[in-house]
Amino acid sequence: MSEENTRTPSIKNGLHDHPQGSGETRTVDQIAPGGELHQNVAHDGDHADGVTHLTDNFGLRIADNENSLKAGTRGPSLLEDFILREKIFHFDHERIPERIVHARGSGAHGVFECTKAIPELTKASIFQKVGASCPVFTRLSTVTGGAGSVDTPRDVRGFAVKFYTDSGNWDLVGNNIPVFFIQDAIKFPDLVHSVKMEADRGYPQAATAHDTFWDFVSLMPESLHTVVWAMSDRGIPRSLRMMEGFGVHTFRFVNEKGEGKFVKFHWKPVLGIQSTTWDEAVKIAGANPDFHRQDLFEAIDQGDFPAWDLGVQIFDEAWAEKQPYDVLDATKLVPEEEIPVDIIGRMTLNRNVDNFFAETEQVAFMPTNIIPGIDFTNDPLLQGRLFSYLDTQKSRLGTTNFHQIPINAPKCPFHNFQRDGMMQTLVPTGRANYEPNSLAEAGENGGPRACPTTGFSTFQENAERNDPTEKVRTRAETFSDHYSQPGLYYRSLTENEQAHLASAVVFELSKVQIEHVRNRVVAQFRNVDESLAKRIAVGLAIDLPEKAKPAKEPVDLGTSDALSIQKQAKNTMQGRKVAILFAEGSDLAEITKFKKLIEAEGGTPALVAPKVGGIPVKGGELKADGLLAGSPSVLFDAVISILMPEQAEKLAKNAAALEWFMDAYAHCKTIAHCKGTQVILDRAGIQKDDGVVPLDEFKKVGVKRHWEREAKVRDLA
Numbered sequence: 153m154s155e156e157n158t159r160t161p162s163i164k165n166g167l168h169d170h171p172q173g174s175g176e177t178r179t180v181d182q183i184a185p186g187g188e189l190h191q192n193v194a195h196d197g198d199h200a201d202g203v204t205h206l207t208d209n210f211g212l213r214i215a216d217n218e219n220s221l222k223a224g225t226r227g228p229s230l231l232e233d234f235i236l237r238e239k240i241f242h243f244d245h246e247r248i249p250e251r252i253v254h255a256r257g258s259g260a261h262g263v264f265e266c267t268k269a270i271p272e273l274t275k276a277s278i279f280q281k282v283g284a285s286c287p288v289f290t291r292l293s294t295v296t297g298g299a300g301s302v303d304t305p306r307d308v309r310g311f312a313v314k315f316y317t318d319s320g321n322w323d324l325v326g327n328n329i330p331v332f333f334i335q336d337a338i339k340f341p342d343l344v345h346s347v348k349m350e351a352d353r354g355y356p357q358a359a360t361a362h363d364t365f366w367d368f369v370s371l372m373p374e375s376l377h378t379v380v381w382a383m384s385d386r387g388i389p390r391s392l393r394m395m396e397g398f399g400v401h402t403f404r405f406v407n408e409k410g411e412g413k414f415v416k417f418h419w420k421p422v423l424g425i426q427s428t429t430w431d432e433a434v435k436i437a438g439a440n441p442d443f444h445r446q447d448l449f450e451a452i453d454q455g456d457f458p459a460w461d462l463g464v465q466i467f468d469e470a471w472a473e474k475q476p477y478d479v480l481d482a483t484k485l486v487p488e489e490e491i492p493v494d495i496i497g498r499m500t501l502n503r504n505v506d507n508f509f510a511e512t513e514q515v516a517f518m519p520t521n522i523i524p525g526i527d528f529t530n531d532p533l534l535q536g537r538l539f540s541y542l543d544t545q546k547s548r549l550g551t552t553n554f555h556q557i558p559i560n561a562p563k564c565p566f567h568n569f570q571r572d573g574m575m576q577t578l579v580p581t582g583r584a585n586y587e588p589n590s591l592a593e594a595g596e597n598g599g600p601r602a603c604p605t606t607g608f609s610t611f612q613e614n615a616e617r618n619d620p621t622e623k624v625r626t627r628a629e630t631f632s633d634h635y636s637q638p639g640l641y642y643r644s645l646t647e648n649e650q651a652h653l654a655s656a657v658v659f660e661l662s663k664v665q666i667e668h669v670r671n672r673v674v675a676q677f678r679n680v681d682e683s684l685a686k687r688i689a690v691g692l693a694i695d696l697p698e699k700a701k702p703a704k705e706p707v708d709l710g711t712s713d714a715l716s717i718q719k720q721a722k723n724t725m726q727g728r729k730v731a732i733l734f735a736e737g738s739d740l741a742e743i744t745k746f747k748k749l750i751e752a753e754g755g756t757p758a759l760v761a762p763k764v765g766g767i768p769v770k771g772g773e774l775k776a777d778g779l780l781a782g783s784p785s786v787l788f789d790a791v792i793s794i795l796m797p798e799q800a801e802k803l804a805k806n807a808a809a810l811e812w813f814m815d816a817y818a819h820c821k822t823i824a825h826c827k828g829t830q831v832i833l834d835r836a837g838i839q840k841d842d843g844v845v846p847l848d849e850f851k852k853v854g855v856k857r858h859w860e861r862e863a864k865v866r867d868l869a
């Protein structure tokens with residue numbers, strides 16, 4: 153088969169082959185269909201005088217980009233002005249429908265590398281040998297808010313990875329929480345309608361704290377497991393780089409012999425898992441609505457590439473049968489203590505997008521993008537997703553040819569008889585657009601053919617378990633325990649984490665105005681954990697309602713340390729940001745020493761001062777990265793203060809400065825300070841503890857959170 157017949161997008165023509173920002177300009181002819189087209193494409197000769205000439209969309213050079221064509225200097229604009237009309241017309245159509253969920257996201261390119269070969273489990277080409285690698289594109293998102301909402305609401309986060317493998321694109325479209333709100337895809341529109349802004353009033357934006365969401369929860373106890381995760385610190389991550397990712401569903405690995413094993417996918421962040429506190433997340437939303445997006449972009453930009461290890465939990469049907477839950481139920485996790493997570497690869501995000509719209513906005517993830525060696529299971533949530541994503545992409549991107557958009561096109565050849573349609577960019581040659589055909593016998597190109605040996609073939613599953621085998625609309629009995637795993641989650645947390653979860657539910661329910669909804673939620677929580685339900689009732693000052701009647705009585709599943717963030721916290725400077733507060737007269741040598749120390753440990757220092765321009769300091773002049781009033785301490789993981797006594801006296805009367813220290817203290821952060829700063833700490837009511845230390849103890853203490861302080865600053869009842 154000739155290459156002309158079915159033109160193949162080639163990464164050779166894409167940006168992947170030249171470093172970011174190389175500024176290379178290519179002509180349209182140099183770009184194969186499906187290759188990446190930079191908008192500064194120009195005619196030969198346009199660079200003759202070192203300037204790229206502005207043209208219209210058809211290559212016509214434009215002489216004046218300031219004035220529209222008018223009948224006389226002060227006359228009306230003319231219909232003839234095709235240049236004006238093209239520009240405005242294109243602008244009018246710049247937006248496409250935002251994603252119905254996960255509208256706000258940040259994307260980056262990277263690479264996946266196999267670190268452990270598992271051919272005995274799967275024939276997926278990417279897992280055949282150590283060192284095998286492929287490009288990836290990853291989009292991390294919030295779920296509920298619109299595209300222009302903030303980064304730090306309490307919410308689930310999307311964790312979608314597109315692997316461009318040599319046997320096709322594999323999309324692992326997961327979340328930062330290993331379970332989901334519902335068991336059957338038929339409830340997805342209801343769930344999403346309930347959580348999005350309310351239909352009549354158009355608010356709240358990006359928030360679960362409202363009547364309709366909790367009404368849904370109170371009536372759908374299967375949602376409780378994901379609810380306890382979302383209400384815990386997992387729902388307010390510190391950074392997109394510091395959250396876990398999960399494939400959620402049970403998938404299937406299939407090896408060369410056609411043997412299948414169940415698999416659950418995990419992404420473990422190399423920087424460790426870290427969250428914010430609720431008060432901090434709320435303040436960050438005001439201080440920097442793009443907190444996560446900027447953090448990811450800047451980290452990659454400065455070569456501090458975020459990475460995640462890909463892990464798998466493998467089990468077979470026989471093991472699955474013995475569990476007190478159904479592995480096909482997406483509201484359940486498989487505890488890591490029972491089936492350990494085996495690390496098989498690493499993903500490193502190493503290149504920012506060149507254009508947000510072309511890449512992050514237009515990327516189309518689909519759980520149906522699968523490769524030989526990986527297969528679906530009968531999880532009814534997954535089964536519904538298999539329809540939904542293809543459909544949504546046509547609606548968002550406007551054409552069945554969305555797979556030709558560079559970010560979506562596979563980087564391996566693709567050949568088929570799908571033809572035509574809106575925005576077709578491929579130019580197939582010949583007349584073979586159907587199969588079977590015998591055109592090759594006449595010397596013509598007959599086109600591609602299916603390949604039974606290397607092509608994707610569905611795992612042959614024994615359908616006997618699906619009893620009865622008639623068509624039914626029922627929920628399997630094995631899906632009926634909605635409370636045991638949420639209880640396992642709550643009881644696995646540290647005391648602080650449990651308190652955070654309880655106060656999050658109290659906060660959310662305090663925003664619920666329908667009284668019976670509040671009561672019904674608490675009635676449900678009584679089946680999860682009686683002490684948690686009591687805490688919530690006390691927090692709301694309501695009587696403990698009667699227990700909801702469970703479809704199946706919950707059992708005590710013990711605890712799992714892998715579920716707690718604090719139990720696995722890393723005290724590392726890597727990827728963390730530390731503020732150094734200085735003012736006039738501060739010691740430059742001391743500031744430089746701390747800057748270097750932070751950098752040497754893999755952190756990022758940020759200089760904060762009452763003014764940003766050149767400030768006279770002892771030993772020279774210094775510019776700040778941020779204004780004190782515009783860089784609250786919520787934006788940093790720890791703070792250092794180096795001030796002359798007279799400047800400290802001044803700042804002790806400055807609300808922004810007092811708040812800066814009070815917040816760092818209340819959020820349990822390290823505060824390393826010089827003697828002069830003491831006057832501000834005294835004014836702010838900050839007492840010395842293991843995390844409020846003299847400058848020379850900063851290195852020893854590090855940037856970990858000092859949770860033992862929390863009881864002094866917050867009611868943890």
Ligand code: HDD
Nearest residue numbers: 251254291310311312326327332337340400536540541544
């Ligand atoms: Fe979904 C987007 C993850 C259930 C329907 N979903 C979307 C994205 C992620 C997830 C990460 C954003 C992808 C991106 O960055 O472009 N969704 C999940 C997970 C689920 C899940 C982990 C449960 C385990 N989703 C789910 C169901 C349905 C959908 C049950 C419908 C039946 N999801 C969609 C969608 C979206 C989407 C409407 C919106 C935009 C898009 O697909 O491309 O089709």
